[in-house]
Amino acid sequence: MELRIFGAAQEVTGSCHMIRANGASVLLDCGLVQGRRLEAYRRNQSFPFDPESITAVVQSHAHLDHAGKLPMLVREGFRGAIHATHGTGELCQLLLTDCAHVLMRDAEYLNRKRIKQKVRARRKAKQNGLTLPQGLPKEEVLPLYLHEDVGETMALFSTHGYGEWFEVGPGMVFRFREAGHTFGSAWLEAVIQENGKSWRLAYSGDYGRAGLPILRDPEPFGETDILICESTYGNTVHPEFQGMVHDLAEAVQRLVQRGHGRLLIPSFAVGRTQNVLYCLGRVFDEALAPQVPVVVDSPLATAATKLITQYPEYFDQETLELLANGNGGPFFPGLRFTESVEESKALNQEEGPLVIVSASGMMENGRILHHLARYVSRRDAEILVVGFQADGTLGRRLLEGAATVNILGDSYKVNARITPMMGFSSHADRRDLLQVLNPLAKKTGTMILVHGEDEQRKPLAKALRDLGFPRVEEPVEKQAFRFS
Ligand SMILES: [Zn+2]
Known part of the structure; x- marks a missing residue:
C-alpha cells in the first residue's frame, strides 16, 4: 500500500493525497491551490498524475482548497465516483458553480492585463525605434474549467450519511466521521487491505473546534496505523469563541x-x-x-x-x-x-x-x-x-x-x-489538536502532518514527538510512504 502527498504538504491550500492498493488509486480531496491569481493559475494548470487512472475520490468537505479542482479532474478524463457526505455534495454544487464564474473572471482580468502590456510595449518600441522586447506573454489565459464541467462533475457524486461504511475500491472501505469544521465536513476513517495485511487509516481533512455554533462538535480520532492530520494552527491559540x-x-x-x-x-x-x-x-x-x-x-x-x-x-x-x-x-x-x-x-x-x-x-x-x-x-x-x-x-x-x-x-x-x-476560526488550534491527539500517542503507528506552513507544523511535530508519538512525518510535496 502506498500513500502519496500531492498537495498541501508545507502549505494550507491544494489538498490532494493518493492511496494506491490492489491496483486502484484513490484520491483524498482534490483541492485548488489558492493565492495570488497568476501564481495560483500556473500551479493549478496540471495534475501530477493521470486523471484517467484514478479509481475514485473521497471528499472531506466542500471548501475549494479541498474540492475546487474536481471539475478539472473530470474534464481531464476522470470517470470514477466522488464520495462525499450529503451536505458536502450539495455544497459542492454551490461552491464549484461559483468557482467556475470566479475562474472565468480571473482569466478575463489576466488577459486584459496581458493585452495592455503588449499594446504599451508596442507603442514604446515604436516611439524609440526599437524591436518588440522578448518575453511578452504569447498565449491567452484560459479558465481552469467552465460551468458545464461542474455539471458533469456533480453527476459523479455518490453521497453517504455519517458513520456508514462504503467501498471505494478493491480492499478499501471508508466512512465519514463528523469534523465540525463546516457544513457537511468529515474526517475520513478507512480500512485498507492488501496481500493479507490490513491498515486502519484516518485523514483529518480540516478539523474543527468544539463549541462552535449550529454544527456538531468534531468526533475524536481513534486508534490508527496511519493518521494524516492537518496542522494549520499547530503553533497558534485562537481567542475563545465564546x-x-x-x-x-x-x-x-x-x-x-x-x-x-x-x-x-x-x-x-x-x-x-x-x-x-x-x-x-x-x-x-x-x-x-x-x-x-x-x-x-x-x-x-x-x-x-x-x-x-x-x-x-x-x-x-x-x-x-x-x-x-x-x-x-x-x-x-x-x-x-x-x-x-x-x-x-x-x-x-x-x-x-x-x-x-x-x-x-x-x-x-x-x-x-x-x-x-x-x-x-x-x-x-x-x-x-x-x-x-x-x-x-x-x-x-x-x-x-x-x-x-x-x-x-x-x-x-x-x-x-x-x-x-x-x-x-473554524479550524482546531494548537490546544484543540493536542487535546484530541494526546490520548493517541501510543495508539498511532505513523502520524503524517499536512496542511500547515512550517512555522505551524514544526512546533506541532515536536510537541507530538514529546508526547511519545513513535513516528511523526512532515512530508514535502509528492513524497510517498510505502507500507507492507
Ligand atoms: Zn476547510
Missing part, C-alpha cells in the same frame, strides 16, 4: 451610539457568515445590545444559509433546542437577505444604523467591495475582520493599518474603525 458574542455586542453598541453609518462584516459565504449571524442572534436575544437591522448581501451566502437550514440533522443540541422552542431556526427574526443587484444598491439609500454581512471574506471580490468603497473613508463605519486574511489581500492591508487603500480602481483614505475578531 468571547465573540460579547465582542460583537460591543460593536453593535458602538453602531447604535453613532446612530447612523455601517457595521460591515466581510465574511466567507459558507460557515463564517452563518456563525456570525448566529452570534448576532444571541446578542439580540440576550439583549446585550439593541436590535438593529441586519442584511446578508451576498447571493452565495444567502444560498448557503438556506441550504444549512434544510439540514437540521447536522445541528448541535443547542441549535436543536432553539428550534424546538419555536425560534424558527438558528438565526433571528427580522434578518434580511438581498437577492438582486438592485436590492443591494438600494441599501445605499438607508442611512443606518445598518449591519451588512457580505462576501468575500478577504475583501478581494464580491459585493462587500461596493460597501467598503462607500464607507471605508467614513468615521461612522466600522469593519470587523472575522477570518484569515492572506498576504496581499485588501483585508490584510486594512488589518495591518494601511492609511489608504485601493478599492475597485480608486484610492481611499481609511477612516473607518477596523476591529479584528479572530475567535471565529
